[in-house]
Amino acid sequence: MGLINRLLFAKPYASYQRGTNENTNGIIRRTWPKKMALGDLTKEEVWETELLINTMPRKVLGGRTPLEVYTGKSIALIA
Template sequence: MQQIKVENHTALTITLDNGGEFAGHMKVHEATGAKVYFAKPYASWRRGTNENTNGRIRRFWPKKFDMARLTEEEIENRILQLNLTLRKILGGLTPLEVFTGKRVALIA
């Protein structure tokens, strides 16, 4: 079984939303070996981190915003900003700190 590996991290499962954009989920499974699951429709309370992240993204780009207008640099800057935001669910760490296992000192 091939697995997704990033430094010391391995993904054994991937949970996707129910949108049509994930119709190719079998290709993801075949390429990674990870089991693919789908979130239960209309059960947002079971996907707290996902819903929280969606809310954070909507602060930058509201619904119906034409994302095709964004440059790669704008997208990458927002991804970095999201990954450097402290999260209560992560014990006050940022996603980047949890992922890398290293603390990041930020100056505001």
């Protein structure tokens, strides 16, 4: 549950986190609606959404994905 909490909530007094935080919440809510019991999710379901979030280009990262920033390598998103 720690991973979910870190994704859903910004740190207190860290206003610079709100924009990215709200964007990430929107991505999560496209998959799982509000008031859904997140504790019932399987590890595979969480992993799929984590992969979606980490492979989505972000404006704040200059069009790069979080995965590209973390690994330092470019990924092809063309299927």
